[in-house]
Amino acid sequence: MGSRSSGSSRTSVGKYELGRTLGEGSFGKVKFARNMETGDNVAIKILHKEKVLKHKIIAQIKREISTMKLIRHPNVIRMYEVMASKTKVYIVMEFVTGGELFDKIAKKGRFREEEARKYFQQLINAVDYCHSRGVFHRDLKPENLLLDANGVLKVSDFGLSALPQQVREDGLLHTTCGTPNYVAPEVINDKGYHGAKADLWSCGVILFVLLAGFLPFEEPNLVALYKKIFKADFTFPQWFSSSVKKLVKRILDPNPLTRITIAEVIENEWFKKGYRPPSFEQADVSLDDVDAIFDELEDSQNLVMEKRKEQPATPVTMNAFELISTSRGLNLGSLFEKQMGLVKRETRFTSRCPADEIISKIEEAATPMGFDVKKNKYKMKLQGEKTGRKGHLNVATEIFEVAPSLYMVELRKSGGDTLEFHKFYKNLSTGLKDIVWKSEDETVEEANEGSGIVPS
Template sequence: MANRTSASSKTRVGKYELGRTLGEGSFAKVKFARNLETGENVAIKIVDKEKVMKHKMIGQIKREISTMKLIRHPNVIRMYEVMASKTKIYIVLEFVTGGELFGKIASRGRFKEDEARKYFQQLINAVDYCHSRGVYHRDLKPENLLLDANGVLKVSDFGLSALPQQVGDDGLLHTTCGTPNYVAPEVINDKGYNGAKSDLWSCGVILFVLMAGYLPFEDPNLMGLYKKIFKADFNCPPWFSSSAKKLIKRILDPNPLTRITISEIIENEWFKKGYMPPMFEQADVSLDDVDAIFNESGDSQNLVVERREEGSVAPATMNAFELISTSQGLNLGSLFEKQMGLVKQETRFTSKCPANEIISKIEEAVMPMGFGVKKNNYKMKLMGEKTGRKGHLAVTTEVFQVAPSLCMVEVRKSGGDTLEFHTVWSYYQCCTVNTIVWKTTDIEKDGSATGPSLSH
């Protein structure tokens, strides 16, 4: 059961009760939810209709959603249904509990070659299947690679992360997007690029990280990072086998015209070792719900209503299941994250301070940073006044109650550039977190902390 207690407001959309926010972007946010009829846990992507219409994207979104609903692949997050209210589109997706694949690297280090190959095979299976149906991810990165309860890789946001992108008259994409360390050189170059080729480059970076435990392209200076990407300036560590090195160098070819293709990867000897082609589920899928919400007549009978039941003003209470849903599977030690050199868009810490004191101290600390502050009870949004590389930086802070005398504070990037978020987080941490975070010095025999602490 993942519902909030009566101490906070509950929101219902159709048969779903919405819970905590799992992630945010400029066009949408993703919330944890529960199907009240079946008790099933799902993730709901909520898209702002007004923003979509402003960017003339309705046709593209309908195509993307229709295609994604038809995709049934063991390594792609499933889309169950689509609903709409007057102002929002709700995309109901499979919710997986195994956490991010990269969380395993953060907690235990790099993978051995055979295990890395197994995950890479599943990633290529997903990417190849979607490409064959004309769907490109365009933003493959660590937080989009999830694991289910059985450890099976699931690619999330396929065809949805790139909603703002559009194909030009030349058949190429023209929007620079993605996490810088994972982005192909032709995407940065901004002269148009092939979605399949750029997805494959990102897969190559991901394979490198799985086997090395660190990124192939890193530089504290963004232009320095871009120069390394343009030249494919990287070195494989000595523990890579020679066949793995050769394959990675063919994937991380800065020239998209000579870069290896997916069909060539599937025939590669290193890739083929232990390879099992995916089993496909052929199911009848109806697009009636998609057609209904994009019905030009705007028939109100097809619309759902977002209903909020207000409770007393208090921080949202996070119960056991919701708390576990923030971690990698049932590994509660990973709830309170540590940065491991991988690009992250959120972090969490705990505090024994009262919730209102936490919010006040954070607000006091960030005021000199030139942010506009919007508060709604125990949720605060900081909006940057200057336009950065990817628009205005926005940082959301939310306080949850996890025990009578313990709060969890979640800080996440909800708009703008991830690297800019890191800069702000460093300042935020120095000025704010160190005064309110709950630190522990109790170390167990195995060297791990007995309670969560923040160590970046």
């Protein structure tokens, strides 16, 4: 790990030193972190207890986390441990560095059948194993499919992606969630659904995208999109083989009762080509930390504290590994859109202007666009006054020093609609053209060179 400038501060929780934010959601955020005892890099999901209590899902979270700790599978992101402070829950997870599977598609356009099959087999392995442990994902989508350094598929957020859901007396799930293009018709219908059947539908959409390079169901408005999903109204490109067409049709069956099962998928001729069942060992796992996370005793010995030194009035200096981790592959927030366009939840630019000037220029550009600006040293929160498709657009901004007199500015959507964030950034960047030195596509490479990192 590279070092920080002597004046800057670090926040630590237990034996972990927290770094930059990797992603944000309705219950909290995910941060990059380092185990100070071993030097290993991890990702820490931070949930706010208050929000969890408000949704009355403590028992469910404890159950989900307990199950996730027991899951040790080569194609599922590993959960190491759980900690809690008085106000937050910290879920420590494996940090993978190979980027998102769909970033590879964005570069290639689409995969050949052999390559698509290899990833689909790993996806089915992960999903099947978790289902056998009673854990359903409920929100399988592109940003949850990551690759490790060896190119092995890892499904993230299994069992944690749709926390507010409950199984009712009928044994079915009832909360609609997920990215609309990937959601099974019975989930949209809101008459209850089986998690396993819904997960498999999402896997079918993912398989189609791997092979086609575009979505099977794509309409600009939700009503039209849902109509297509209900009818499974989609067209195969000409390059799909007849055997894979048959399999996709069986998976994308709008009737969950006649839809193929995962056991049947594994026996399918197309699927079985070159198939190797995963090999792994089950280890002894302690669940003591899970029971302790909602311990309400104030003097509980199990509670950890966030330790933070006073932040000086200079931008945080980003170290070498964190800088590499800003490359597009490690962002946990890409959305897969039409014609392979990547509409991201975050973006960045570099500037040689002084940090104070950058802050002033962003405020000058955002205020006339109808944004309320709150500043905290070299971080800003921009809140849109208008209510958009998913409430108010909120943008978190932070300035990092990546080399002497070279700053990286990160803008991250922390609330609202991703497409609206994309539009906002386009408009904002017009007002910032005088201070922007490089756009995001060039940022990492230039910043790497400025820090003495030579890209491989």
